Amino acid sequence: MNRQDFLRKSSLLFMASQIYVPSTSETNWAGNLTYAAKKIVYPSNVEELRNEILTSKQAKALGSKHSFNTIANTTETLISTSKMNQVISIDSQKMWVWVEAGIKYGILGLLLDKAGYALHNLASLPHISVGGACATATHGSGDGNGNLSSAVCGVEIMKADGTLQRWEFGQPDFNGVVVNLGALGIVTKMALAIQPKFEVSQFVFENLSMNQLKDHFDEIYQEGYSVSMFTHWENKTINQLWIKKRTDAKNIHPVKSYFGATAATNHLHPIKINSPVNCTDQMGIAGPWYERLPHFKMGFTPSNSEELQAEYFVPRKYAYQAIMAVEAIHSVFSPYLFVTEIRSIAADELWLSPAYQQDSIAIHFTWKPDTPNVMAVLPKIEAALEPFEVKPHWGKLFTMSPQKLHSRYSKFKDFQALAKRLDPNGHWANEFLRRNLWG
Ligand SMILES: Cc1cc2nc3c(=O)[nH]c(=O)nc-3n(C[C@H](O)[C@H](O)[C@H](O)COP(=O)(O)OP(=O)(O)OC[C@H]3O[C@@H](n4cnc5c(N)ncnc54)[C@H](O)[C@@H]3O)c2cc1C
Structure with a gap:
C-alpha cells in the first residue's frame, strides 16, 4: 500500500469509528454523535451509582454531553452524573x-x-x-x-x-x-x-491587525485578567479582542483605541452577524465574575448547537509563529469556519493537561456543522502546527495519531500505568480510549 492509500484508509477508518449504530437516541450537545450505549442511567447518590457500576458490563461517565468527539461514548452503560449535582x-x-x-x-x-x-x-x-x-x-x-x-x-x-x-x-x-x-x-x-468573590468588566475592540501580534502579543494578553482574540482569518485581522479586567485591577480605565483597534460601540457576539443577546455584558459594565468570565450567559443556549469545534495548544513561546502558520493556510479551511478564538493558559502540573509545565496558547476553531469537510481540513491544520509541538483538546475533534499524541506528553506512560492499576479489567474502556490512550 502506498503512503497516500494508507493515509486515505486510516482516515476512512477513523471516520468510520465515529459512526455508531445507536441503541438510544441520546446525542451530544452538537448532535454530531448519537451515543451507542445500550442504556443511560441517572444515579442520584453513591449507593445508586455503585449499583449501576456493579451491574454494568462496561460503563462510561456522561457529564453535560458537550464533548464533540467519542470520548464519552460507550456501547454498554452510560452513567449520567446530572443528578449528582450538589x-x-x-x-x-x-x-x-x-x-x-x-x-x-x-x-x-x-x-x-x-x-x-x-x-x-x-x-x-x-x-x-x-x-x-x-x-x-x-x-x-x-x-x-x-x-x-x-x-x-x-x-x-x-x-x-x-x-x-x-x-x-x-x-x-x-x-x-x-x-x-x-x-x-x-x-x-x-x-x-x-x-x-470579585467583579469583572469586559471591553471589546474591533479590527486589530495581526501585524501587531509580532511585537505586542505579550502586552495584549497581559492587558486583562482574561483575554481572547476572535478572527475569521480575513486580511490578517483579529476581528474582535475581548479584554476581561477585574475591577480591582489598576489599569481598568477604558480607552477608545488599542494598538489600532477601536473600542466597540455596542455589545457583540464573537460571530458579528449573530445577535449578542446570549453573550455576557460588555461595554465595560461591571458584573460578578461568573457572569463575565464566560462569553455566554447561563440562562441561554450559547448557539443553536449547529456547530463543531476543534482546538490546538502550542507552547506560549511559539504563539506568533503558530498563528501565522495557520494564517498561511486559512483559505483551505475558511469555507467551513464560523470563527477562531485564541486564548492563553498558564502552566500547570497535571499529567494529561495540554498546558503541563508550559504556558500555552490555544487556537480554537468553531466550525460549521459539516463533518466530512471539517475532518478533512483538520490534518492540514495539525500539519501546519506540527513544528510547534501541537496538542489537541481532549474533548474536541482531532485526527492526530495516537503515537504522536503520546509523544507530546512526558507523563503519558505514568498515566497509562495509573489507569491499568485503577481499572485492570478495562471497565471504562471505549473506542476513544482504545485508540488514544492504548493505541
Ligand atoms: C458550546 C461549547 C463551548 C465550549 N467551550 C469550551 C471552552 O471554552 N474551553 C474548553 O476548553 N472547552 C470548551 N468546550 C469543550 C467542553 O468543555 C469539554 O468537551 C468538556 O469535557 C465538556 O464537559 P461535559 O460535562 O459536557 O463532559 P462530557 O462531554 O459529558 O464528557 C467528557 C469526558 O469526561 C468524562 N466525565 C464526565 N463526567 C465525569 C465524571 N464525573 N467522572 C469521570 N469522568 C467523567 C466522560 O466520560 C468523558 O470522557 C466547549 C464545548 C461546547 C459544546
Whole structure:
C-alpha cells in the first residue's frame, strides 16, 4: 500500500469509528454523535451509582454531553452524573469547595458568589459539568490562569469494583487523576480552590491587525485578567479582542483605541452577524465574575448547537509563529469556519493537561456543522502546527495519531500505568480510549 492509500484508509477508518449504530437516541450537545450505549442511567447518590457500576458490563461517565468527539461514548452503560449535582461544603479555612461532579459551573458560580466566593476562571460557557470539564482539561483564558482542572484540590473516584478512593493535592498520583479522560472511574466529588468573590468588566475592540501580534502579543494578553482574540482569518485581522479586567485591577480605565483597534460601540457576539443577546455584558459594565468570565450567559443556549469545534495548544513561546502558520493556510479551511478564538493558559502540573509545565496558547476553531469537510481540513491544520509541538483538546475533534499524541506528553506512560492499576479489567474502556490512550 502506498503512503497516500494508507493515509486515505486510516482516515476512512477513523471516520468510520465515529459512526455508531445507536441503541438510544441520546446525542451530544452538537448532535454530531448519537451515543451507542445500550442504556443511560441517572444515579442520584453513591449507593445508586455503585449499583449501576456493579451491574454494568462496561460503563462510561456522561457529564453535560458537550464533548464533540467519542470520548464519552460507550456501547454498554452510560452513567449520567446530572443528578449528582450538589455543593457539599465550603471550607473557608482551606478555601476549598467540595462539589458533586455533575454540578454545572453556572450553578456553582451563582451559589459561590452568594456565599462570597469565586473560582479563578471559567470556560466560554457555564453549562458544562465540573467532572466532565476537568476530565478533558477544559480552559478559559488568562496569562495567570491555569485551566479549570488546575483549581482541583481533591478528587474522589468510584472504581469499577464499587470502592471509593480519594486523592488530595500533594498526594501521590494526584496530578494524574485530575485530567483523567474518564479512564479511571466515576468522579463522585471534587474540591476546587476558591477565593473571595470579585467583579469583572469586559471591553471589546474591533479590527486589530495581526501585524501587531509580532511585537505586542505579550502586552495584549497581559492587558486583562482574561483575554481572547476572535478572527475569521480575513486580511490578517483579529476581528474582535475581548479584554476581561477585574475591577480591582489598576489599569481598568477604558480607552477608545488599542494598538489600532477601536473600542466597540455596542455589545457583540464573537460571530458579528449573530445577535449578542446570549453573550455576557460588555461595554465595560461591571458584573460578578461568573457572569463575565464566560462569553455566554447561563440562562441561554450559547448557539443553536449547529456547530463543531476543534482546538490546538502550542507552547506560549511559539504563539506568533503558530498563528501565522495557520494564517498561511486559512483559505483551505475558511469555507467551513464560523470563527477562531485564541486564548492563553498558564502552566500547570497535571499529567494529561495540554498546558503541563508550559504556558500555552490555544487556537480554537468553531466550525460549521459539516463533518466530512471539517475532518478533512483538520490534518492540514495539525500539519501546519506540527513544528510547534501541537496538542489537541481532549474533548474536541482531532485526527492526530495516537503515537504522536503520546509523544507530546512526558507523563503519558505514568498515566497509562495509573489507569491499568485503577481499572485492570478495562471497565471504562471505549473506542476513544482504545485508540488514544492504548493505541
Ligand atoms: C458550546 C461549547 C463551548 C465550549 N467551550 C469550551 C471552552 O471554552 N474551553 C474548553 O476548553 N472547552 C470548551 N468546550 C469543550 C467542553 O468543555 C469539554 O468537551 C468538556 O469535557 C465538556 O464537559 P461535559 O460535562 O459536557 O463532559 P462530557 O462531554 O459529558 O464528557 C467528557 C469526558 O469526561 C468524562 N466525565 C464526565 N463526567 C465525569 C465524571 N464525573 N467522572 C469521570 N469522568 C467523567 C466522560 O466520560 C468523558 O470522557 C466547549 C464545548 C461546547 C459544546
